[in-house]
Structure formats: C-alpha cells, structure tokens
Amino acid sequence: MRPELKNFKGFTLKNVPKEDWLAPGHRACQGCGTVLPIKLALKVLGPNTIVASPTGCMEIISSPFPFTSWKVPWIHIAFENAASVASGVEVALKALRKRGKISAKQKINVVVFAGDGATVDIGLQFLSGALERGHDFVYICLDNEAYMNTGVQRSGSTPYGAHTTTSPAGKVIKGQVTWKKNTPAIAAAHNIPYVATASPAFYLDFMNKVKKASLINGPAYIHVFSPCPTGWGSEGAITILLSRLVVETRIFPLYEIIDGKYILNRKIDQPKPVEEYLKLQRRFRHLTPEQIEYIQKRVNEEYERLVKLCECFSPSEEE
C-alpha cells in the first residue's frame, strides 16, 4: 500500500462536503453526465485546487466572458494541451514553493478535466508526455464518447456501432466501425501510480477515487463514463440509469490500478444483457442482431480479461 493512502478514509453519505466549487447557472444541457463528475470531484478537491481544461463543452458552458462558473483558479488554452498546461502549473508551484513564495504546507491540487477527444485523440501525445514526466497532478477524462461540442462527431472513444455525425448509420456502413480505445490501459502503461475508471452512478466510489488520486504523489488518471443526452439521443432523466447499466452490463467495469496492482471495484457476477443498455439510446437504434451479438461477445471477452488481470496482479495480503 502506498504510504499516502495509509490513513485513507472513504466518503460516506454523511461526510460528503457541502460546498460546491463549480457554480450553478452554467450552460450545460439537461442531464449532462460530464458536468456532474466535475462538481463531485471539486467537492472532494476543495478550494486549494488549480484546474486546467482543454477546449470542449465544459469550457464553453462554464466561461462565457464575463461569466464564470469556476470558484477555483481555472485555465483554458487550447484543445490538445491541457496536460502540458497542467505540467506548467505544477512545476511553477514547485518553483514558488522552493523560493518560499507559497508555504511548503499548502497542498495545491493540479487537476485536468478533459473530454474524450481532447484526451484519447488530439491530446494523447501531451497526456503521455505529462504522465511519463511524473508531474504530481490528477487527469480526469470525462468520456462522453464523441466530439459533442462540435456536434457529435466520432472519436477514438466512440463505442462500436454508435451513430455519430461522422460515423453515421448508413445503408452500407452502420455506425462506428472500430472498438473503443482502451485509454486507461494506455495511461497504466506509463507506470503511473494511480489509474481508475469511474461512473457518476457510483458517486461515492468516484469521489473516493478522486481523493486517492489527489493524495498520491505523482500522476493519476481517472477515466469517467459521462453520458451525453444530446449526443446519444437519450433522455436527460436517465443519465444515472445509463451510468449504472453500463457497469452492470460489464461494458464499463469499475477498477483501479494502484502501482500496477489491479482492483476490480465491482464484480458483476450476473451481468445484464448489453441490449438493455443499448436500447435506451438513439445512437444504437440501427444495430442489427448480429452487431449486438458481436458487442455482447466482445464485452464478455474484455471483462474476462480484466478479471484475469485483477487475479494475476492483485494487491498482496498485507496491502
């Protein structure tokens, strides 16, 4: 067990911080599954936090000058480089601390909230650089599985079969032809101390992961499932339901990788069929039974693979 997590105590319903650091009145859509994790994460991180965001929905909805929803220092530069900007903030804090300009005791969290396009596609090189260099920061990818801000174009994180405006359900090609890129695995391949997946339906689990990520020295990566009613053609009211179903169908398992040790946070012994999750979203309505069968098969395989990793590389007894 990492020494930073020795005295770690998880959140319960009783001790969730009341203060919010993302102000209401922002312009997110109803049922936005991206803004919710940001709000929860900031509750955990508190006011001693500096946030870097890439271009994307969250930048648009939160900062139309002269308004801002950010009650913590926040910086947006461009689409691909939030990890580099956060690197700059982190080293600057280090320099200021060395020179006694901020007290050694004052812990300031450096956090990135980025969409999937900014993380898994255009920003992957920048993320890789920052993870490899070992900056002490938390990178939270809010994965709504397409470029929503520009009007629902496919990304490397769009699931197989999904209709987007650049992977339309056509007469010949029916939606996204590739499987979702496994970005947490890419992050883990950098041998960083902490990688996790999370879903807003399991909000205490998510908040605990943010807490651990902030406590651990060095880079931490959290990949958060983030439903987008506008892009997915789902009702705003079922964002949480979808966030739960995606875990219960084994499509998006919840796990942590701490120092290379795998922990499956939620073992799904009796999975629901993937169709239960797919049928609630217009982006999947064109899927043929064969396509659904393929998805089911591949989801099972990927889950089994993860279970094996968790068995092979589990934390030792004393941990």
Next chain:
Amino acid sequence: MGKRVAKEVSIAVADAVAQCRVDVIAAYPITPQTHIVEHLSELVNNGELDAEFVTVESEHAALSVCIGASATGVRTFTSTAAQGLLFMYECLFIASALRLPIVMVVANRSVSAPISIWNDHGDIMTMRDAGWIQTFSENGQEAVDLVYHAYRVAEKAMLPVAVNLDGFIVTHVVEPIELLDQELVDRYIPPYRPKYKLDPKNPITVGAIGVPEIYTEARKALDVALENSYRTIVQAWKDFEKISGRKYQPVETYRMEDAEVGMVIMGSLTETAMNAVDKLREEGKKVGLLRFRLWRPFPYRDFLRAIGKVKSLVVVDRALSHGSTGGPVGIEIRSALYQSNKRPKIVNFVAGLAGRDVTVEDFIEMFEKGYTYMTKKAPFFYEIYGVKE
C-alpha cells in the same frame, strides 16, 4: 563591467537566460537551437541554476508548459526554430492574448519543404501577426543583450518576447562576449511580480470564451498593449545603456546621412552588407544601410527618420510570402511609406534563403539595382536573388 570571454553564442545566450533567474524552462530539441537548451540542462543538473527544466515531448507542449507556468506567476523560457516554431504556432497567439511575459529565443532557420536546417527568416516571419514583441540580433553580444532586455520588457509590458538570432551563423560561432555582472542583471530584472496569476487565494478564470460582444475588444486590448510596448522597449534599452555602456535603438543605421540609395536588412547579414557600403562609399557612391532591431511593434517613426531623403530603398528579405506583393519586410515597408509623404522607389530582393551565401559582391549588385531604379519603378514586386537558372 563584466569580463569579455570567448564563448559559443548559444552558450552565452543560455548563460544570460540563467542570469535572469528563470524559474521554468520547457524546450524540445531542434537544430540549430539545441546548444542553448543543452547548456541550460547542464546548468540545472549541475546545480548551478535553480530552475525546473521540463523535458517536453514537443514544441507545442514546450510553449503550453510555459503558458501554464507563466500564468501561475513564474518566469519562463523556451527556445525553438523552424518546424518547432510552426508546431507551437497555435499557442503563440494564445500566449500574447493572455498577456503572458514568456521569453523565447528563436534560432532562425528555413522551413520545410525541402527540409533544410540552414538559416533564413522563413520561420519567424510566419509569426508576424501573433502579437509578440520581436527583436533581431546581428551578432552574439547583441543576442545576449536582447535576452536581458526581453525579460525586462516582457514583464513590464505583460507581453511575450521573441528574440531572434540567425541559426548557425550566429548560434554556433565563438565570439568575444561580455556578460553582465549578476548584480547588474538583478538590478535590471527585478523579481517577477505578476499582476494576475492562478492562485487559490484569489481565484481567476483564464482563457474564457470570447463571445462576439467581447472578442473584438479583447483583441484591441492586445493591439494597444503591443503599440504601447514601444516606449517600454526603448526605455529598457536606455536603462541598459546605463549599466552596460552598450547602446541599442529600434532601427540601426550605417552611413545613412546624405545617402541616396539605402538598404534595409535584418539579422546577421548586416555585417557583410556594411562592407559593401564601405566599398561603394570609397567609390564615392552615397549608399547607406538600415537594420531593424525591433520588428514588432513596427518602429514606424524610427524607420521614416532613418531613411532620410533616400531616392531608392533596396529591401533585402530573408523570407518569402508566396503569391504576395513582396517579401514580408518589403510589404511592411511599402505599407508604412504609403502612410507617409516619402516616396522612395522600392527594390525588394529575397536573398540568403536556407543559408545560401550572400557576399559583398552580391550586396554591391543589389545596391546597383537601387541606382538603376532610382528614378523609375522596378519592374517587379520582388525578385528572388541569385536563382540558378
């Protein structure tokens, strides 16, 4: 006074950056900038410079790291050239509009294709419109002095500064160079106290979305800041003269008094062109030379004053602006003159691309063209000099 020592210019430039007590350096290797950042890495790893050196994975990240660090309130440095500058292009415009005093040394190099590592101004001329203060050096001593100057100006004007020196021709030569005593540097560049920074004690939002109602005003603010920086730049050179004895001004002239044909040039070719001026003067020809040390903001008044009563101006560009009406400097000068009452004939050459040698004889030939077109218009907008047919 500091001691004069023979040093490779890149090493001296890096030493000057270190003397400015930079907090964060982020850079990615690209020829011919490498010796600068290699030496800075050495200084950091030997414990001679207390700075964070971020070994980024690209130039885009280099400037992004500098932006993040500068916004957090520390002094930053990066350096690049050619393709590296083009790769960080997007962030150039953001650094200036966010008013971040980042200092960047550009070891000027031609842009690809064809790929070439040699010197011209094709890289830096692409960032004419990026809102940065831009200065050009002629030799190593000047490059070093412009680095000190850059930090003083950047932090006072709240604008990023690009200091240019010609790749190889300046970066890789050994010159006698005098670095300022540390005590003088500390007086010239006091500790950085940013007006705004990312600080949890006083949270601010940086890089907000500019709706149509505010974008124009935001850009106007940058435009005004750049224009106003002129006074800061000139004052900083005056202050520099007091501590170093070395005098700098936005436009440098050589034998321009009474000149009838003038030449406009930038960077290290100047010294060769001076020899051409001397030769022609010996023959009784009234020729002179002027060089832009300051390129952005464009020193309009200094330029008009410097050209005196020339009948023609030979403008030697080190870059192309394909499909346009001149080289970047030629275009700028024609535009500037049109706002004035002076109407010298313009003979615009593009020369010395990608390290192609430009000799004294070449300059003499260009001056002669200046005489040819002293009374009649040149039949071309610009001519690429010395093309092998």
